[in-house]
Amino acid sequence: MKVRKEKLIKSLLSLGEEIYGQIDSQVFPSVELPSRSTSNIKYDEKLRQYVLGEKCIKRTSRNVRHIRPFTQLVWMGYMANQLINQGKTSTLRDMYYMAQAYDVNFKDQAESDDIITDLESLIEFSREDFHLFPEERSAIYGNLNIEYTVPKYEGKRLNLTVHPDGVMIGPALTSAEFVSTDAEIVICVEKGAMFTRFLEEDVHKKFKALLIHTAGQAPRGTRHMIHRLHEEMNLPVYVFCDADPWGMHIAQVIISGSANAAHLKDLTSPDAKWCGVWASDITRYKLPSEKITELDLKRLRELERDPRYREELWQREIKVFNDIKRKAEQEAFSRYGLTKIVDEYLPHRLDEMKSY
């Protein structure tokens, strides 16, 4: 983590040095950054995530139309450096307001968010690295020992079974070192109800698992955390969502990322497995289900053509959705009582996953 921070600071400083250097040699300062236009976003089969292509754009203070975004970008780099050095965290919204303290002008938050993404792709670090966090927070529970790296808590350790409602995944946890665990797998669930159910039924003990509640679409910090649990602790990851196109996509984004984070690495977990609830589970387990909507069908057609959905399992399940035209929620298993999902479905599915 320290190494990462040093690299980031070096990257920010060299951006500053480059600009000063250009001024010293009497050249209009400029930067080059990878283009994020759709034509430059490609699905990388080897990395199994979206990445940016070779196209670059030049932003120069020589061009009067560039001066505004150029200045905004340099200011954002300055602020990132400030946040890191002061050990403070902030949000996208905050940065938009902060700019006014410096007489840097953004017409709306969309514009300042965009510049933050420019900075991410320029210095190749994510905004979480320079302490900009989203509001949403998800939770984790299980026998993992972590060591904080944030000021005031630096060096302190915590075991993530400390609080039975789950431990919040916020700035402090995302940046912590993982010290040790006896867990053998990570199970991510979309719904809070399922997370609490798993916790109460001792899934973390019975399956030696770390449990993660994504709270819907997993925030980037949480995806980074899942990535790290796989990479650093060598844990296989299983993702468990509602049986509808939106639940499917929550799993998919954890596995292979989103197009608008194509300029970033370390957010995906290509080896993670989508282990339910599948469309085929609806008939197999006679789950209470609802009719699929027009919007769901439209979404399915999009997913069908998405390169991330090319593998057999995904295509098969999209087909089942289209055939049965039903969808179901994780909680649907409660029709068999509160514990069926843990006593039967989960062990059976984890066993099945060995052949996927």
Place this chain on the structure above:
Amino acid sequence: MKVRKEKLIKSLLSLGEEIYGQIDSQVFPSVELPSRSTSNIKYDEKLRQYVLGEKCIKRTSRNVRHIRPFTQLVWMGYMANQLINQGKTSTLRDMYYMAQAYDVNFKDQAESDDIITDLESLIEFSREDFHLFPEERSAIYGNLNIEYTVPKYEGKRLNLTVHPDGVMIGPALTSAEFVSTDAEIVICVEKGAMFTRFLEEDVHKKFKALLIHTAGQAPRGTRHMIHRLHEEMNLPVYVFCDADPWGMHIAQVIISGSANAAHLKDLTSPDAKWCGVWASDITRYKLPSEKITELDLKRLRELERDPRYREELWQREIKVFNDIKRKAEQEAFSRYGLTKIVDEYLPHRLDEMKSY
């Protein structure tokens, strides 16, 4: 907490006994519960919250139209008792699905939610008491020592500064005993960004405060927690939201409750103070602001006539909103740098609040 649990079980058992008693004496079993129709919801000036009036409805198995809701209600009472005895928690959604395991028929979740509310008003305990929790979770941070009462953690203690991202307010925390604190006030904030800011700036130390992140409208569990911090630990409560009609109402619901929880006590904190961001702060502090929308104005007109908004401060601020036609967010203070809100606004406002 134990006493409360015993009372609840007694209340459920006496419901069962009553029904058995009626059957034994060859009477069609029936229950009487307070009416929750709007005409029976009144604002109680003394309690400073909405309460149900005297009107009751009788639900009897003698009436063929009543058999369905009567059976559903009795089943729900049975399930509540099960959850308590097994020490398991569940959600509104789960209960809807669970019913199918018992061949109890609900046409949709709205119907089962409604029966849960009936049960609440019949036995005069809230669904959280019989272990039904919502998905949303908010967080708390500060020097409060709690002791868990949930199974597996019973008797274990936790200090709520243990995790610098905040401690989740879920079933386990809501039902915990408060052991000790050196805090002198409770500060509730609407936004996560503000919560993190306060925490990083040591507001909990500087102002001897417990910090609560409501995450928008405070869930009932969180409101109950705030109520208990005031009642049991004798702490004054300050609520701090966005300067718009919706932020205002988040504060108001913490203070005097919502109409649809009129059948419940112990969710309100009538002595809590709304301490900003006020409409008048927008001009006073020259905050970056946005134009108020038609929807905001409509909402203001509703609030103006609401009995909970009768006090001078609220009426004054509604007037200011209508005059300046601007609104602002908590984060707007960032225009003066990240710490201005903690260094100047907060101490000044807390001081001012003495005269409200």
